[in-house]
Amino acid sequence: MNFSKIYALGLRHLYLVMNSFPRVLDLIYWPTVQIFLWGFISKFFTLNSEYYNNTVGVILTAAILYDFLFRASISFNMMFLEEIWSRNFTNLFIAPIKIREIIAALTLTAIIRTLIGLVPAVIIAIPLFGVSVLHLGLPLIFLLIGLYLFGITLGLLVTSGLLRYGPSFENIAWASLFFLAPLGCIYYPIDILPNSLQIIAKGLPLVHIFEEMRNILINNSVNYFNIFKSISISVVYFIFGVIVFYFSYFGAKKRGTLINMGE
């Protein structure tokens, strides 16, 4: 791994954000709207639901964590799409940078984009709704690692689709997370799902992450085995995502789609 090249590619995307105020605004706007929306919903349920009684902000915390996953994945996709939209694809793929360095650069830069968007929203939630994700304590770091790895995996799978099918795959990029959200049990316990879907849901790290988040906030206890399980599942998916990306890259070279990839 050449970190100077990873930095260069990261810098390309940071320049893009820094050069445009509307882009910064766009990064911050959506997470903030989400926090406001779920903040009020959370407040309503806290006051009117027995399940959430005395547990301020479970839904809002779930919304923040889900948005973290969403932003990580979308950031990864967006950076890849930017190369297609700017017709820079050929220049990028003829530069002496290894494919694993491209993946590393997108992965590391995605966290910066994600944090630019989410940190202001998280800070707003503290005085406005009295909710701080920091109440999750040390396990928060591990939950975020699991979410981030899974978000990047989804990004890898979508970008693999972009390499395979070209820009027409773009719509899938936006839809990918909404497809998994119902099975992720973000806002409700897994018992709500029918038995058949519970089996599928348990194969996703999201269920374990959000179940554990609720466990910490409602029962004030931490099950580290659950957290370990969620990270392990995320790692397996991540490795799978990297393999799929490499297959798509070699497939694209075979089909010649790298040379004329554009809008």
Add this chain to the structure above:
Amino acid sequence: MFIEIKNLSKIYNKYLAVDKINFHLEKDKTIGLLGPNGCGKTTTIGMMLGLVTPSSGEILIENKNLNSFGRDEILKRFNFASPYVELPKKLTVRQNLEIYGRLYGIKDLKKRIHEISNDLEIKEFFERKTGELSSGQKNRVSLAKSLINKPEILLLDEPTASLDPDIGDFIRSYIQEYKSKNKVTVLLASHNMNEVERLCDSIIMMRKGKIIDKGTCKNLIEKHGRNNLEETFLKLARSKDELQ
């Protein structure tokens, strides 16, 4: 022999884009790759850049198969410019050159950017976004990017397409001047016959994925009994049978 292309073919599904072509590039020479649209020039360049996997045949660099080099090991010796491939539009000229300089691992990058931007007269729009530039300015920036690593092998795909005669001449003169001062092997795909005559030591003519003739400009014009390269090109492009 610096680069040797041996029996190189590319088939997309059932479409034969490049059909068992053979040619070689001598070190520090400029070779013109000519042919009508869709004759396989871009696919050939794509295979040389490692963007397209050949269906058969091989590309040898100093007698070593292209695939036996590491991706970054071989690509740092190459570069490429084409008006159909752009640099990130929302980044300034300086930012783009900085990023590509870093990606190519250029030492003393500031000095290199300074040199090349002076040579190509791009300093005046250095802080402007690349997407806001005129075609001529963009082409100069693209050429600057393609020379940032002082490549041993430079692939140029219609570097003066859609430029006014003045800017076109500036770019051609610059390539000539750059070649006289630096050791670089150039493969130039172009539809501009004057440009090819001016810049190329020899020419490869392609049609329907095949090489139909090759030689120096003078030899080809004489061989086909024409007055200039344009007439020779038209004759070859319209001929029905393979000539070689």
